[in-house]
Amino acid sequence: MSRKENNPAAERPEDPAKDVPETEAGQAGEIREETAPEESAAAGPSPEDFLQIIAGLEERNRDLTSALAAARADFFNYRKRIERDRQRERVMAGEEKAMEFLPVLDNLDRALAAEGAADGSSILQGVTMVRRQFLSVLESMGVEQIPTVGALFSPELHEAVAAEVTDDPEKNGIVTEEILSGYRTRERVLRPAKVKVASCAPNETE
Template sequence: MEITPLTPKRGEKPPIEEKKERISRKRVTKKELMKRVKELEEALRTERERAETYLRQLKYAKADLENLRKMVKRQVEEAVRSGNERLIRELLVVLDDLELALEAGGKAGDREALMEGVEMVLRKFRKILESEGLKPIEALGRPFNPDLHEAVMRVEDPDRPEGVVVEEVRRGYMLRGKVIRPSMVKVSVNPRREEKEGARDG
């Protein structure tokens, strides 16, 4: 059996004081740990509340965005309907004028009067379409452009350069800068050039 000396060596603490210090150190560590746990629990609770707030805000924003999308869709549909109604009302005026021109030409039996009436209606009709952004595509005498023109025939013409529109079969149109119908055209082919190319190939 080891006997602990009652008098400690120089620089050493008595055994009883050292034991008390170890116990005190353990108690402080546990207290600090509990405090840290509480701090973490509080931080976690705060972050959960913040996340729930963000989630609610996100749901509200999503609902607002969906409502805005529906509203814009309704407005676009209404604008299209209103635009169609306005255009139809303007075209009804053209229809009225055309009926009057045919009626007047039929009564008078005058072909020239009938033609003048129809030309007047055609001018009014074109004006309405132009006000909506419709423009004819320039084709005759222009270089063939596949984005604007549709070639239906090739015509030999020694007096013209290769690939020029020599005849417009059906007029093409653009609506607000977009091709809605290409021009159907006949395109020049220079026979001399083909002969030269044939001779070079041979």
């Protein structure tokens, strides 16, 4: 019997995969695994990208700052224009009211001019007419005269400067005389009326 017949393993072909060391196969797998993170890192933003982002934000900030300055200037000009318009309206309102007083002044001038040629009653009638016209102008402005004689004394409307003793209890606290006229609007008293007020005499006890 020959040696080949006694050794059957010598006749089988060798497996090429067995010739590759296990260490080389493991290193190849590690190389593939390490390559993937490096490729993903290379795909992220570069420093140049960050610089471009910063430059864009700075430009946006400049644009917003410029727009804010323009808005402030526009608002300032708007306030000035509104104030000018209000001032103009006040002047025009004053002019209109002054024009309403001109006829009153004209009538007063006529009454003074007729002093030498007219008697006292005519002058009195002229002055009375001027006063009535003047009050009419005040009423058109929302100003009215405070009622006095015959009205119950009110500390909000009247200022008592004198007292008149009376025996009639029903007249106690009633305004009997107007010393100086008072005026008011719907909102407030412009000037209280100075008046004389009736007051009951105190009862004398024995």
